[in-house]
Amino acid sequence: MDDAAGVERAGAGHDAVGLLEEAAPGDVSFQQAYPAVMQKMLQLKKYGPPDPFGFDYNTGNREMADGKAAMLLQGIWAVPNIRAINPKVNLGAFPLPATNDPAKNKLVSGVDILLTLPKQKTKHQAEALEFIRWLMRKQPAAEYAKEQNAFSAVKGVKQNDPSLVALNPVFESNHIVGFADHHIPSSIPLDSLIQGAMIDGNIKGFLSNLDDQYKQALARRGLT
Numbered sequence: 001m002d003d004a005a006g007v008e009r010a011g012a013g014h015d016a017v018g019l020l021e022e023a024a025p026g027d028v029s030f031q032q033a034y035p036a037v038m039q040k041m042l043q044l045k046k047y048g049p050p051d052p053f054g055f056d057y058n059t060g061n062r063e064m065a066d067g068k069a070a071m072l073l074q075g076i077w078a079v080p081n082i083r084a085i086n087p088k089v090n091l092g093a094f095p096l097p098a099t100n101d102p103a104k105n106k107l108v109s110g111v112d113i114l115l116t117l118p119k120q121k122t123k124h125q126a127e128a129l130e131f132i133r134w135l136m137r138k139q140p141a142a143e144y145a146k147e148q149n150a151f152s153a154v155k156g157v158k159q160n161d162p163s164l165v166a167l168n169p170v171f172e173s174n175h176i177v178g179f180a181d182h183h184i185p186s187s188i189p190l191d192s193l194i195q196g197a198m199i200d201g202n203i204k205g206f207l208s209n210l211d212d213q214y215k216q217a218l219a220r221r222g223l224t
Helices: 003-010 016-022 035-045 057-065 078-085 125-135 138-148 165-172 190-200 203-220
Strands: none
Touching: 035 190, 035 203, 057 078, 125 138, 190 203
């Protein structure tokens, strides 16, 4: 399990993710917003292997490909890697039910690729812009989504891969939420901090430390 990905998915049904998306930077408090999320992460840990920290990303994918694991708390980007090990593996995906209320459970999704041009005028700016417009057409976008095993931001493009079709209605109903870690400064070693909390179970200390590091990062940016 990817620890940061796990926290994002466990928090998808809570107001915790919304806090990072909507609150002013100075109003963010992980100690107030994330205790319930972290408690659920520790609870999920009990259903995994006896030594979950003996598994890295590639090992988890192999266990899934070999049929030694029934579920993998991971993003859909893992599907091509799993299929590379076992092309015949039968996979499916669904949003993590972070709460007991289906209406509150959301799919964590975000745009991690964009198309851009330099601000200043270049020799082939018109041609580059035309190429971007072509890429944003339905057919090229659909081909890219199929090849990358991803979902497209282009309207009308659906994912037809058998492992992902169950997620189409979630996107169509806009029942999604962004990645929490996209709102946390990269100077904060989030993965290491979360893994430490998952090992020692000290949620209070982890969230207090995260609050301190977040405030320090904002101060360096002049945002406090």
